Amino acid sequence: MQQLCGHIVTIKDKSRDAERVVVGMTRDIKSLDAAKRNVTVAITVTRRLGMLTAAVKQLRAHAAQKEYTQISPMLQAINQLELHFRSYRNVPKVAALLSSLRVVQADLQKQILDLFDSSFTSQAQLQPGVNVEMLGQAAFVMDALDDSARQQLQNWYCSLVLREYRTIFNGKDELSNLDNVPRRFAWLKRYLKVYDDDHARLFPAHWAMDHRVATQFADETRTGMALAAAGAASKPLLKTVKAAVDMEQYLAQRHAEQPPVSLAAAIEPFLGVYLDAEEKRVAEALGKAMARGLAPDEGNPAVLASATDLFLLYKGTARDGREIVAREVGRRCGGAHGQVPRPVRRGA
Known part of the structure; x- marks a missing residue:
């Protein structure tokens, strides 16, 4: 029995030793994985940094030759590359490269503005012989900046x-x-x-x-x-x-x-002048109609003589007041000033 207990103790000790070995191996594997990731990131950043450096150099060369067709897609690629370096702005080499890029972009922007300015007259007409295709390409560059x-x-x-x-x-x-x-x-x-x-x-x-x-x-x-x-x-x-x-x-x-x-x-805030004039004209027409009394129309005895004149007046007012004025007339006549009077008919 004593011998069996000794074997059990020995097995437990070996298990603990094995566990420590496994934990150590796991820790080493994790360290290796982290190191691998760091190396991968470093390689990727280095490669992208090289690409951005080459792109800035090419951009400067194309800008010097005003090769705007090549510049537009290059700027789009540079903008994508630049996104990856936002977290590395404190790194001196990256900061210097981004500063160089800003200088090239600013020079390119001024160059294109000067190009457009020299291509137009003061009356906004294109200068004779201007390179229209180049101007169009330059505008796309400004769009990409x-x-x-x-x-x-x-x-x-x-x-x-x-x-x-x-x-x-x-x-x-x-x-x-x-x-x-x-x-x-x-x-x-x-x-x-x-x-x-x-x-x-x-x-x-x-x-x-x-x-x-x-x-x-x-x-x-x-x-x-x-x-x-x-x-x-x-x-x-x-x-x-x-x-x-x-x-x-x-x-x-x-x-x-x-x-x-x-x-x-x-003009809408000033339409009161027009509406007042129309109201005055309608009031004068109504006054004349009332002064004529109930005289029938010669061509149609069932209608008052004033009805035709008033109808034509209202028709002209409605025609002139369409669109914005019509809305204002409707609001005013249907609101504080009551309804527009209808032509007077016999027997009304």
């Missing part, structure tokens, strides 16, 4: 296009009044034709540069229209609203996939 580069080129182009418009229509001369608002819209239509013929191929389609220009045009035009509308007579107001609604519809058809451009909203 970053948001700020893209916005800088977009803002430059919009400002260039609208420079002439601001000079002509934002002054204090006769073109700043409501009677000439249709000429503002005619200017925009002329520009859009130039864009379709000459400028559309210069920019990526998803930029929708013509819509950007139209939106800025609308922002500035609404301001000018609002200033001119203050104190304007009813007829110019109505004419302006009609022209603005027509232009909105034209732009909505042209830019069906873009946010709508608002123009007529600038």
Whole structure:
């Protein structure tokens, strides 16, 4: 029995020794796995660092030759590689490489802006003999750089296009009044034709540069229209609203996939002048009809003579007040001012 107990103790000791050996081996295996992962990461980072270094060098060379066709896809690859080094920015070699990349990108951005600036006249017309294909490729490079580069080129182009418009229509001369608002819209239509013929191929389609220009045009035009509308007579107001609604519809058809451009909203706060004039005209017509009494119409004795005149008046008012004005007239006549009177009929 004593011998059996001794064997059991021996077996337990050997089991503990074996367990310690297994634990040690497991720890060593884990260390080897961690080392392997670290080596793999180091190899991957080193390889990517080499790729990024070579890409920056090639980018600098292509930029010097203005080879924009090769630059666009290269920038996309560089942007993907750069993502892997965000956590290594404190490493001196990586920081120096990324700083060098920023310098190349900034120089490239300035180079393209200068290229566009030298390719256009001050009237936003392309210079004779300009390389349109190169400009289009350069715009795609700006699109691949970053948001700020893209916005800088977009803002430059919009400002260039609208420079002439601001000079002509934002002054204090006769073109700043409501009677000439249709000429503002005619200017925009002329520009859009130039864009379709000459400028559309210069920019990526998803930029929708013509819509950007139209939106800025609308922002500035609404301001000018609002200033001119203050104190304007009813007829110019109505004419302006009609022209603005027509232009909105034209732009909505042209830019069906873009946010709508608002123009007529600038006049809506001043429509009280038009509505007051219409109310006065209707009141005068009603006064004349009441003064004529219940005289029947010569062609139709069942209808009062005043009915035809009033019907034609209401019809003209409704026609002139369609779109925005119609909504305002309906709100006002159906609200505080009651319903629009109906033509007087005999026996009513």
